[in-house]
C-alpha cells in the first residue's frame with residue numbers, strides 16, 4: 479500500500495486537505511464534471527418525479543445505490559448555498575433532506591448514463607461494499623452506520639473517473655476484473671496514484687466534505703490501525719470482493735482466515751460474523767436488477783430526463799413568479815402598514831409619534847450640518863365653541879381642510895403634522911426664526927381669505943394661534959425642549975388675543 483495514503487502527516491497536506499495528485503491528472507479531473515449513473519436508478523427517479531406525493535426520503539431511497547448521483551447531491555448539500563454551519567450532510571438521506579425535492583431532482587436530472595465502459599461489476603461491488611460497511615458499522619460503531627454506507631458506496635468512485643478520463647485502456651483493465659490490489663498497482667503504474675486518492679480528490683473537488691473525501695482517499699489503508707470506522711470501510715471492499723467471487727464460500731473462508739489476527743474483531747466469531755454479513759448483502763438477483771433492468775433505451779431515457787428538467791425549470795419559475803407576487807403584495811401591505819403607523823387617520827398628515835421622531839432626526843442633522851431648525855406650534859382658536867355651534871362633524875371637516883392648507887403651504891423637506899386634537903405642528907429644517915415667521919404669517923393670511931367649511935351657504939373661517947421656537951445652535955436642545963418652547967409661545971399668542979404669531983425672539 480502506498481505510504482501517502484496512510485501517513486497522517488501527509489493526509490494533512492494543506493492542498494484541499496488531501497495528498498497531491500499528479501499534476502496532469504488533477505487538471506484532467508477538474509474538467510470531469512459528469513460521471514455515469516445507473517439507468518435503473520435514473521428511471522426510478524424519473525418515475526418518482528411524476529408523483530406529487532413523493533418526499534425527500536423517497537428520492538434518497540432511489541438515489542442511494544448510485545455513487546455518481548449520491549456524490550452529486552452530497553456535494554450540492556455541502557456547497558456554500560445549502561451548507562449549515564458545522565453540520566456536514568454525510569449521507570444521501572441527509573443531503574436530500576437538506577436540498578428538498580426540487581433541488582434534488584434538478585441535481586439528479588443532470589445525469590450521464592452508464593454505458594458499456596465501467597462493467598456491471600463496478601456497481602455490484604460499490605453497492606455490496608456500501609451495505610457491508612453499514613452492516614459492519616452496526617456492530618462496531620453504530621453511530622457511523624449511515625456515513626459508512628455512503629463512504630462504502632463512494633470509495634471506488636475514482637474508478638468511474640479514471641474510466642471517464644482514460645477510456646479504453648483503463649476499461650480494458652477493468653473488464654479483466656483484476657483483484658482489487660492488482661488494480662491499485664496497475665493504476666499506480668499508469669497514473670502515479672490509485673483510484674482511492676482520485677475518488678477522494680474528486681469528491682473534494684465536487685464539493686463533498688473534507689471528512690468524506692478523506693474517508694474515500696483512505697479506504698485502502700491497513701485493517702490494523704485501531705479505528706473502528708476506518709476498519710469497517712476498509713474491510714467492506716474485501717467483503718464485497720468475497721461476495722462477488724466465483725466461489726463466495728471459499729472466498730469468505732479465506733477472508734475469515736486473514737482476519738483472525740484482528741483485535742477489533744476478536745469479540746466476534748468470525749465465521750458467524752461473515753455469515754451474518756453475507757446474508758445481509760444484496761442478492762445477485764438484486765444486483766442484476768440494478769444494472770440490467772432497462773426496458774427503455776439510453777437515448778430515450780436521456781431525452782425524458784432532459785424534458786423533465788425543462789418541466790421542472792418551468793414549474794420552478796412559475797412558483798417563483800407566484801412567490802414574487804406574494805412578496806410584492808406583502809411588501810405593499812407592509813408599506814401601507816408603515817404609512818398608517820406614521821399617519822393621522824383623519825387628516826392624512828404625519829401623526830404625533832412620527833412628528834417627534836422626525837424632529838429628533840432633524841435636530842441631530844442640524845447639529846452635524848451646523849444649520850438652523852424652526853418649529854411652528856399651531857392651535858386653532860375657539861375650536862370648542864366651533865364644535866358646539868356647528869357640530870363635531872363640521873369640526874372634523876375644518877380639521878381636514880386646515881390640514882390640506884398646511885400641506886400646500888409648506889415646502890418639500892418641511893414636515894407638517896397633527897400633534898393632537900386641534901393642534902398642528904410644522905417642522906422647518908434649515909430655517910431661522912425669522913423665516914419661520916414668514917411661513918406662519920402666510921398661514922394666518924390664508925386663513926383670513928380661505929373658509930375652512932361651509933354650512934347653509936355660509937362660509938366658515940377659523941383663526942389660529944402660532945408659537946415659534948428655533949434651535950439655538952450654541953445650545954442645541956432636544957425634542958421635548960423644542961416642542962415645549964414652541965408650545966409656550968403658542969400660549970403667549972393665545973394670551974395676547976389669538977389669531978397671531980409669537981416668537982421667543984420677536985422681530
Ligand SMILES: Nc1nc2c(ncn2[C@@H]2O[C@H](COP(=O)(O)OP(=O)(O)OP(=O)(O)O)[C@@H](O)[C@H]2O)c(=O)[nH]1
Nearest residue numbers: 857858859860861862863865870871873874899900
Ligand atoms: N371636531 C373635532 N374636534 C376636536 C378634535 N380633536 C379635538 N377637538 C376639539 O377641540 C376642542 C379644543 O378645545 P380647547 O382645548 O378648550 O380649546 P379651544 O376651544 O380651541 O380654545 P383655545 O385653544 O383656547 O382657543 C375640544 O372641544 C375638542 O373636543 C377632532 O378630531 N375633531
